[in-house]
Amino acid sequence: MSQEICIRTENLNLFYGAFQALKNINMDICGREITAFIGPSGCGKTTLLRCFNRMNDLVEGCRSDGKIYIKGRDIGADTDVNALRREVGMVFQKSNVFPMSVYDNVAYGPRTHGTKKGRLLDGIVLESLKKAGLWDEVKDRLNKSALGLSGGQQQRLCIARALAVEPEILLMDEPTSVLDPISTGKIEELCGELKKRYTIVIVTHNMQQAARISDKTAFFLLGEMLEYGATKDVFSDPKNEKCERYITGRFG
Amino acid sequence: MSKRPWKNVIKEGFFKAVFGTAAVFSILAVVLIIVFLIYRGSPALQKIGFFDFVFNAEWMSDSRDTYASEVSGSYGILTMIAGSLYAAAGTVTVGGTLGFFTAVFLAKFCPKRIKKPLNQIINLLAGIPSVIYGFFGMRVVVPLLGVFSANGDGSGILAVGIVLGIMITPTVAALSGASIEAVDASYYEGAAALGASREQAVFKTVVPAAKSGIFASVVLGVGRAIGETMAVVMLAGNNAVFPSGLFSSFRTMTANIVLEMSYAGELQAGALAATGLVLTFFILVINLCFNALKGGKMAKKRTAAGRKANPFGRYFNRACQKTRFSASPLYGQNPPKEENYVNNKPAKHSNAAAIAAVGKYVSYAAAAAAVFALLAVVLFVLINGLPHVTGELLFGAFNYGGAPSIAASLLATAMLIFLTSLIAFPIGVFTAIFLAEYTVKGGKFVRLIRLTVETLGGIPSIVYGLFGMIFFCGILNMGTSIIAGCLTVSLMIIPTTVRGTEEALLAVPDSLREGSYALGGGRLTTVRRVVLPPALPGILAAVILGIGRMAAESAPVLFTMGASLKPTPTGYRSSGTTLAVALYALAREGAYVDEAYATACVLVVGVLTLNIISAALGARLQKKLSGGGGIKAQSK
Ligand SMILES: Nc1ncnc2c1ncn2[C@@H]1O[C@H](COP(=O)(O)OP(=O)(O)O)[C@@H](O)[C@H]1O
Numbered sequence: 001m002s003q004e005i006c007i008r009t010e011n012l013n014l015f016y017g018a019f020q021a022l023k024n025i026n027m028d029i030c031g032r033e034i035t036a037f038i039g040p041s042g043c044g045k046t047t048l049l050r051c052f053n054r055m056n057d058l059v060e061g062c063r064s065d066g067k068i069y070i071k072g073r074d075i076g077a078d079t080d081v082n083a084l085r086r087e088v089g090m091v092f093q094k095s096n097v098f099p100m101s102v103y104d105n106v107a108y109g110p111r112t113h114g115t116k117k118g119r120l121l122d123g124i125v126l127e128s129l130k131k132a133g134l135w136d137e138v139k140d141r142l143n144k145s146a147l148g149l150s151g152g153q154q155q156r157l158c159i160a161r162a163l164a165v166e167p168e169i170l171l172m173d174e175p176t177s178v179l180d181p182i183s184t185g186k187i188e189e190l191c192g193e194l195k196k197r198y199t200i201v202i203v204t205h206n207m208q209q210a211a212r213i214s215d216k217t218a219f220f221l222l223g224e225m226l227e228y229g230a231t232k233d234v235f236s237d238p239k240n241e242k243c244e245r246y247i248t249g250r251f252g
Numbered sequence: 253m254s255k256r257p258w259k260n261v262i263k264e265g266f267f268k269a270v271f272g273t274a275a276v277f278s279i280l281a282v283v284l285i286i287v288f289l290i291y292r293g294s295p296a297l298q299k300i301g302f303f304d305f306v307f308n309a310e311w312m313s314d315s316r317d318t319y320a321s322e323v324s325g326s327y328g329i330l331t332m333i334a335g336s337l338y339a340a341a342g343t344v345t346v347g348g349t350l351g352f353f354t355a356v357f358l359a360k361f362c363p364k365r366i367k368k369p370l371n372q373i374i375n376l377l378a379g380i381p382s383v384i385y386g387f388f389g390m391r392v393v394v395p396l397l398g399v400f401s402a403n404g405d406g407s408g409i410l411a412v413g414i415v416l417g418i419m420i421t422p423t424v425a426a427l428s429g430a431s432i433e434a435v436d437a438s439y440y441e442g443a444a445a446l447g448a449s450r451e452q453a454v455f456k457t458v459v460p461a462a463k464s465g466i467f468a469s470v471v472l473g474v475g476r477a478i479g480e481t482m483a484v485v486m487l488a489g490n491n492a493v494f495p496s497g498l499f500s501s502f503r504t505m506t507a508n509i510v511l512e513m514s515y516a517g518e519l520q521a522g523a524l525a526a527t528g529l530v531l532t533f534f535i536l537v538i539n540l541c542f543n544a545l546k547g548g549k550m551a552k553k554r555t556a557a558g559r560k561a562n563p564f565g566r567y568f569n570r571a572c573q574k575t576r577f578s579a580s581p582l583y584g585q586n587p588p589k590e591e592n593y594v595n596n597k598p599a600k601h602s603n604a605a606a607i608a609a610v611g612k613y614v615s616y617a618a619a620a621a622a623v624f625a626l627l628a629v630v631l632f633v634l635i636n637g638l639p640h641v642t643g644e645l646l647f648g649a650f651n652y653g654g655a656p657s658i659a660a661s662l663l664a665t666a667m668l669i670f671l672t673s674l675i676a677f678p679i680g681v682f683t684a685i686f687l688a689e690y691t692v693k694g695g696k697f698v699r700l701i702r703l704t705v706e707t708l709g710g711i712p713s714i715v716y717g718l719f720g721m722i723f724f725c726g727i728l729n730m731g732t733s734i735i736a737g738c739l740t741v742s743l744m745i746i747p748t749t750v751r752g753t754e755e756a757l758l759a760v761p762d763s764l765r766e767g768s769y770a771l772g773g774g775r776l777t778t779v780r781r782v783v784l785p786p787a788l789p790g791i792l793a794a795v796i797l798g799i800g801r802m803a804a805e806s807a808p809v810l811f812t813m814g815a816s817l818k819p820t821p822t823g824y825r826s827s828g829t830t831l832a833v834a835l836y837a838l839a840r841e842g843a844y845v846d847e848a849y850a851t852a853c854v855l856v857v858g859v860l861t862l863n864i865i866s867a868a869l870g871a872r873l874q875k876k877l878s879g880g881g882g883i884k885a886q887s888k
């Protein structure tokens with residue numbers, strides 16, 4: 001099972017001021033798979049995820065060392081972050097649809113990157129909404145404010161919005177933690193669908209979810225990656241004792 | 253993932269530079285104002301002696317005095333420092349009490365149905381120009397008080413206190429109300445669960461928890477009273493003596509500047525500039541107190557969720573949030589007051605409950621009095637003025653001596669608003685964009701800009717007038733002209749524009765910015781396409797409020813644009829009288845009372861209309877961000 005490595009970190013350390021949030025992370029994430037990050041709150045999952053599209057640049061007092069390669073290319077200081085973020089899409093824990101129409105939300109990314117033509121945009125919007133499994137639900141209200149959608153729909157709209165810039169990697173930070181079970185089911189299904197074309201990294205608090213949908217699982221604790229491997233191995237036979245205790249629900 | 257494209261880097265850099273330049277301008281303005289006041293004031297202070305100037309109680313200015321000649325007059329402002337403090341004390345006694353109890357009523361006892369309209373009315377009335385209050389005071393309050401005065405003259409501290417008190421009531425009520433509303437509901441519930449009556453819970457638990465916010469609002473009222481000029485000049489009597497009773501005539505520092513500036517000689521003008529310096533010093537100290545009370549500097553770190561667009565601003569929200577976490581009688585380390593509740597006697601029968609119940613009725617009465625007084629001011633002007641708003645008054649030709657027409661003033665006001673808007677709003681909005689969107693790192697430079705903007709916002713309007721007269725009219729040789737007025741008023745409008753715009757921008761949740769960045773939108777794209785559209789109604793509201801202030805303020809244009817009724821301006825180099833100044837001139841002359849009423853009427857209607865539009869736009873911002881309004885797609 002030799003697969004292309006899509007994201008690689010080398011000796012990655014990250015600090016918020018004096019606090020070290022990530023400790024020497026070395027990991028390879030494979031393409032066209034779902035990789036799940038699990039671990040108790042505050043262990044650094046979100047932080048690591050945000051390294052992959054350099055969103056931590058926006059955080060005051062945050063600095064890191066070590067290297068991150070996306071598809072073999074170093075994303076250090078002189079990368080064009082906007083181009084990087086176009087390639088590495090992100091879906092946030094709390095859906096953050098813009099206060100615009102459904103259409104404009106999805107078209108935001110392509111427009112930002114220079115797609116002006118109406119016909120072309122229409123096609124992209126349609127495609128993205130379909131991929132996100134939202135088309136049927138919103139096709140009659142494309143020009144209505146996106147804020148009127150339900151929570152689950154808003155989250156899927158965020159996914160559609162991310163897909164519209166044609167990324168290769170999709171980062172998802174607890175995308176279902178504030179959703180009801182039905183919406184959660186839909187998004188999990190969607191992930192299974194999307195992994196045929198995209199590399200997905202998903203942070204989740206929900207062990208069942210990680211076990212259900214992911215191919216690889218990484219367990220973090222206090223900024224360290226203690227376990228990383230095929231999901232079925234991690235869940236059936238964890239090597240790390242703390243990971244085992246976490247998975248069996250004895251802490252965290 | 254290529255290297256950064258240079259075109260984008262340059263574009264981003266260019267706009268950042270534009271926004272940054274605007275911000276630097278604000279610093280320059282403050283520095284200029286302080287420097288030129290010192291430049292004008294210090295020779296006079298040297299000649300008079302600083303100690304003598306501040307601690308001598310005799311003011312007998314002589315316009316023939318120069319820096320070279322022997323001093324024949326005497327220049328001590330102690331009586332005026334005292335006068336300003338007396339005015340503040342009177343104002344706060346009336347306005348603080350009315351405002352506080354009105355706030356308690358609105359927040360805790362007011363029936364839901366009338367709460368919102370009542371709040372709106374009170375906020376609206378906060379925008380009435382101070383000349384209108386002065387005019388109302390002259391025509392109504394002073395004659396009424398004259399009945400009780402020994403010499404039959406009702407002007408003096410009492411009149412000033414009452415009128416300025418009414419004037420600051422909306423501000424105090426709004427700010428106190430915001431901090432009372434921000435007290436966590438659990439406080440009230442905790443007290444109620446211990447058997448406290450509603451009144452007790454409100455006055456013993458909720459109000460103490462909000463006290464720093466309430467004090468802050470009163471301190472703000474003190475600042476407004478000390479900085480107020482026009483209404484005071486119209487009501488104080490203006491003799492430079494220590495006030496000896498409620499009806500005794502007195503003079504404030506602000507009044508001193510207004511009264512003598514227009515004919516001041518060399519040394520005298522210097523002494524007036526020095527008065528402005530002392531006045532500014534007082535205001536800055538008061539602002540420091542206010543800032544300390546409301547919880548210090550604006551926090552640098554933003555919280556992504558839940559920042560509501562509050563009309564009184566995030567500056568104040570911070571204070572309210574802070575009180576919520578500070579020690580309280582119920583949750584804090586100091587629980588002495590609990591005893592009242594814990595004893596098993598039914599609380600209703602205790603003395604404390606009776607006192608608290610009185611507090612409730614006082615709140616009812618205060619709210620009624622406040623609304624009555626504020627409406628009285630407006631209705632008085634409208635009823636007396638409307639019948640005299642004639643075509644002749646509005647559009648008649650200007651003639652010296654004959655019946656006055658305000659056509660020239662309308663034109664001058666419009667010219668002032670036009671040019672000032674062109675200068676002040678871009679600078680103000682850009683500064684705010686720089687502060688809100690380009691300063692994640694929160695460095696020294698940013699804090700400096702923020703501090704200067706707040707300082708600029710605290711300087712009383714008469715000091716702007718003084719500065720404008722020295723700098724624009726004098727040093728830049730513009731003379732008394734509309735352009736000088738525009739530049740002066742611009743300086744005054746910039747800080748409020750910055751503040752209003754920044755609040756609108758910060759009301760846009762950070763999660764939206766992150767969403768845009770994550771899609772590869774750069775900073776400029778994010779600001780333009782994600783932040784500005786929802787913030788636009790809020791920014792417009794700030795702009796329209798600014799226009800209202802341009803029309804309302806008279807102190808800054810009195811000496812820079814023209815103090816008496818002038819013929820129709822022919823351009824920006826000619827002098828002109830704004831509506832507010834025209835009202836001041838007509839009211840003080842006393843010859844054309846009907847015309848004065850009509851002018852006041854036009855002014856009030858204009859300013860209130862602008863304030864209504866501004867409030868409506870502010871409400872739209874809130875709705876837009878909370879998902880109420882459907883926004884049309886631009887394409888498809
Ligand atoms: N902006 C920030 N500033 C300072 N510390 C932060 C910041 N964001 C996260 N942290 C800290 O870094 C640690 C890891 O946070 P995070 O990555 O959000 O954890 P997780 O997503 O696993 O719950 C936590 O201890 C958190 O308090």
Ligand SMILES: [Mg+2]
Nearest residue numbers: 045046047173
């Ligand atoms: Mg997290």
